[in-house]
Amino acid sequence: MVLSLEHFLVLSAFLFCVGLYGALAKRNAVAIMMAIELMCNAVTVAFVAFARYADPAALAGQVFAVFIITVAAAEVALALAIVLALYRLRRTINVEDIDLLRW
Amino acid sequence: MNDFFLLAAFFLVGGLTLLSAVLVVTVPKIVHSALFLALSFVGVAALFVLLYAEFVAAVQVLIYAGAVVVLMLFAIMLTQGSQTPQSNLPNRQWVLALGVAGALFIVLIAVVYGTAWPISTSPLPAYTTQALGQQLFTTYVLPFEIASVLLLVAMVGAIIIARED
Numbered sequence: 001m002v003l004s005l006e007h008f009l010v011l012s013a014f015l016f017c018v019g020l021y022g023a024l025a026k027r028n029a030v031a032i033m034m035a036i037e038l039m040c041n042a043v044t045v046a047f048v049a050f051a052r053y054a055d056p057a058a059l060a061g062q063v064f065a066v067f068i069i070t071v072a073a074a075e076v077a078l079a080l081a082i083v084l085a086l087y088r089l090r091r092t093i094n095v096e097d098i099d100l101l102r103w
Numbered sequence: 104m105n106d107f108f109l110l111a112a113f114f115l116v117g118g119l120t121l122l123s124a125v126l127v128v129t130v131p132k133i134v135h136s137a138l139f140l141a142l143s144f145v146g147v148a149a150l151f152v153l154l155y156a157e158f159v160a161a162v163q164v165l166i167y168a169g170a171v172v173v174l175m176l177f178a179i180m181l182t183q184g185s186q187t188p189q190s191n192l193p194n195r196q197w198v199l200a201l202g203v204a205g206a207l208f209i210v211l212i213a214v215v216y217g218t219a220w221p222i223s224t225s226p227l228p229a230y231t232t233q234a235l236g237q238q239l240f241t242t243y244v245l246p247f248e249i250a251s252v253l254l255l256v257a258m259v260g261a262i263i264i265a266r267e268d
Contacts (some may be wrong), residue, residue: 001110002106002110003106003109003110003113003153004222005220005222006215006216006220007113007117008113008150008154009211009215010212010215011117011120011121011150013208013211013212013215014121014208015120015121015124015143015147016207016211017204017205017207017208017211018121018124018125018127018128018204019124019128020200020203020204020207021128021197021200021201021203021204022127022128024196024197024199024200024203024204025128025193025194025196025197025200025201026128026191026192026193026194027191027192027193027194028133028190028191028192030133030137030175030178030179030182031128031133031136031191033175033178034127034128034136034137034140034175035127035128037140037167037171038124038127038128038140038143041143041144041147041167044147044159044163045147045150045151048151048154048156048159049154051154051156052154052155052156052227053220053222053223054220054221054222054223055223056223056225056226056227056228057223057225057228058238059228059231059234059235059238060238062156062158062159062231062235062238063235063238063239063242063243065151065156065159066158066159066162066235066239067246067250069159069162069163069166069167070166070250070253070254071250071253072171073166073167073170073171074253074254074257074258075257076171076174076175077174077257077258077261078257078260078261078264080174080175080177080178080261080265081260081261081262081264081265082264083178083182084178084181084182084264084265085264085265087181087182087183088267093182095194096194096195
């Protein structure tokens with residue numbers, strides 16, 4: 001058995017599903033952000049695996065990976081700023097308690 | 104022999120990454136979750152090294168394990184999420200979420216093993232970092248510049264949203 005594309009894609013799929021479970025099943029808003037970062041990482045692994053096995057001349061998957069990391073970092077910063085502002089307003093980050101559209 | 108070592112390294116590093124990812128979403132204390140998340144980021148960086156993407160691996164450690172996890176720890180500390188003894192509990196719909204994630208995993212496995220992936224036979228560049236840099240500054244220079252504007256906007260936006268007023 002040689003290390004091939006399918007190995008990395010199965011790992012990426014499992015990581016993505018673990019992140020999906022975390023994003024759907026957690027109460028703490030920061031825990032949901034952590035699960036979303038796991039999903040972004042899973043997609044990045046898939047992109048880089050495709051760059052290695054299907055497109056080694058142009059390395060487009062690695063370019064995508066750099067952009068995914070950039071955008072995900074910016075998104076985490078903004079999402080955590082929103083969580084902080086929400087905590088100041090409602091004194092909780094339990095997403096089950098933040099269920100009214102206006103305060 | 105080289106194939107065996109690559110496979111062994113993949114299973115070791117991949118197993119560590121998946122185990123720490125599962126622990127991120129299951130442990131009841133959120134600070135422990137953040138630390139397991141850092142471990143899974145480092146595991147993913149090791150996977151990038153296995154895929155001959157050394158620059159992406161370095162960026163992964165720098166930005167994800169270095170900055171994103173620290174940012175999350177700051178957010179945990181500032182929102183006092185760690186004061187309660189069980190700060191990372193599942194909500195009312197966790198069984199449904201497990202079902203959905205499991206169903207998606209089965210569908211993805213079926214697609215992975217059911218598709219004839221176009222594996223290329225052309226060789227990898229000798230220095231992938233150099234090739235990545237060339238691509239980033241010639242073919243992809245416009246998204247590169249837009250990404251820097253996006254980072255500026257995100258920074259200004261985060262400061263304004265999180266500001267005390």
